[in-house]
Amino acid sequence: MSHFVIRSGDSGDADTLLCFFDEAVEWLVARGSSKQWGTEPWSAVPKRVERVKGMVADPGLRIAVVDGEPAGALIVSEEHDVHVPPVNERELYIRLLITSRRFTGQRVGGRLIEYALDEARRRGIDLVRVDCWAGGDGELQRYYESQGFRPTVRFNVDDWVGQVLEQRLG
Numbered sequence: 001m002s003h004f005v006i007r008s009g010d011s012g013d014a015d016t017l018l019c020f021f022d023e024a025v026e027w028l029v030a031r032g033s034s035k036q037w038g039t040e041p042w043s044a045v046p047k048r049v050e051r052v053k054g055m056v057a058d059p060g061l062r063i064a065v066v067d068g069e070p071a072g073a074l075i076v077s078e079e080h081d082v083h084v085p086p087v088n089e090r091e092l093y094i095r096l097l098i099t100s101r102r103f104t105g106q107r108v109g110g111r112l113i114e115y116a117l118d119e120a121r122r123r124g125i126d127l128v129r130v131d132c133w134a135g136g137d138g139e140l141q142r143y144y145e146s147q148g149f150r151p152t153v154r155f156n157v158d159d160w161v162g163q164v165l166e167q168r169l170g
Contacts, residue, residue, distance in 0.1 A: 017052045
């Protein structure tokens with residue numbers, strides 16, 4: 001059985017996150033889903049490299065580690081992203097959930113979601129929200145639904161269609 005831990009992130013995790021995003025883009029392109037993040041590796045797009053630098057500075061960054069190797073990342077915050085409609089209550093927002101393709105099938109994403117739900121409970125928060133790309137074959141949205149989230153509202157950022165999902169605790 002694999003050894004699994006979740007640790008706090010730090011500025012040294014930028015290359016790790018860029019690797020996760022590059023793996024994801026390669027995988028998405030291979031399955032015909034390039035509309036989610038395009039065809040260029042994140043590490044080759046200066047604007048995205050800067051975005052990742054912001055991610056590693058976020059105090060809500062957590063890194064999943066399997067057998068000593070980074071396997072996924074999560075960012076949670078009590079602030080939702082600007083493109084997402086607000087709610088009239090306190091929430092924990094999953095701002096990032098990404099896993100390494102090398103750990104497919106090891107429930108890394110599910111364990112990170114469980115961590116987020118537990119963090120919400122620790123903070124006394126009853127609502128956890130996340131958003132995802134709503135295009136393609138809908139597999140990403142179905143994944144979140146399989147983790148207990150239910151779809152609420154759709155939104156657009158230019159020609160990118162997103163879906164907000166929520167999970168109520170307690």
